[in-house]
Amino acid sequence: MMDPKSLEQLIRNIPDYPKPGVQFKDITPLLADPAGLAMAVELMASPFRGKGIELVCGAESRGFIFGTAIAQALSAGFIPIRKPNKLPSDTAAITYDLEYGTDTLEIHKDAIKPKQKVLMVDDLLATGGTMKACCDLVDGLGGNIAGVTVLIELNFLNGRNVLAPYDNVHPVLQY
Numbered sequence: 001m002m003d004p005k006s007l008e009q010l011i012r013n014i015p016d017y018p019k020p021g022v023q024f025k026d027i028t029p030l031l032a033d034p035a036g037l038a039m040a041v042e043l044m045a046s047p048f049r050g051k052g053i054e055l056v057c058g059a060e061s062r063g064f065i066f067g068t069a070i071a072q073a074l075s076a077g078f079i080p081i082r083k084p085n086k087l088p089s090d091t092a093a094i095t096y097d098l099e100y101g102t103d104t105l106e107i108h109k110d111a112i113k114p115k116q117k118v119l120m121v122d123d124l125l126a127t128g129g130t131m132k133a134c135c136d137l138v139d140g141l142g143g144n145i146a147g148v149t150v151l152i153e154l155n156f157l158n159g160r161n162v163l164a165p166y167d168n169v170h171p172v173l174q175y
């Protein structure tokens with residue numbers, strides 16, 4: 001079994017992408033590494049094994065990669081949260097603030113039944129804006145958010161403060 005520390009070596013730092021001052025955490029080397037990918041999925045899923053998770057929910061695009069794998073690992077279903085006008089049936093939408101401007105995410109209204117136990121997944125927690133919007137969508141449908149699991153948390157951006165009251169947050173790696 002791989003040491004969680006060695007996962008860090010599979011994450012490539014790209015300075016000044018997509019704009020000056022940003023240290024972009026590129027997960028593509030990790031995704032390409034069979035042992036690294038398996039370890040990442042296992043470390044993200046394991047805190048929630050045996051906790052009765054019924055659904056895993058992740059946002060387009062990188063949330064889909066880990067979300068479906070974690071859903072399988074937990075014998076749960078997967079619910080996609082998508083960029084606007086991609087989901088074909090009735091949707092609930094949320095618009096949230098970005099550094100400059102706003103963004104919108106959508107979920108199928110019938111994707112979650114009230115009280116269903118949901119695990120929220122993404123690759124990375126930065127400002128927390130994306131994850132907060134996803135949690136609010138699931139909450140709005142009556143889902144019971146059991147926790148949030150991410151591969152990477154950028155601590156200095158204080159995304160957890162934005163996420164409160166969804167405070168059961170499990171990062172594998174922190175920067």
Ligand SMILES: O=P(O)(O)OC[C@H]1O[C@H](OP(=O)(O)OP(=O)(O)O)[C@H](O)[C@@H]1O
Nearest residue numbers: 060061062122124125126127128129130
């Ligand atoms: O905490 P935040 O400041 O909201 O940032 C984190 C989000 O940013 C990235 O997605 P991005 O919007 O780049 O889309 P992608 O998954 O399609 O690459 C990442 O996958 C998270 O979803």
Ligand SMILES: Nc1ncnc2[nH]cnc12
Nearest residue numbers: 022023024025026124126
């Ligand atoms: N620094 C960063 N690296 C990778 N993905 C991100 N999404 C938001 N901030 C990011």
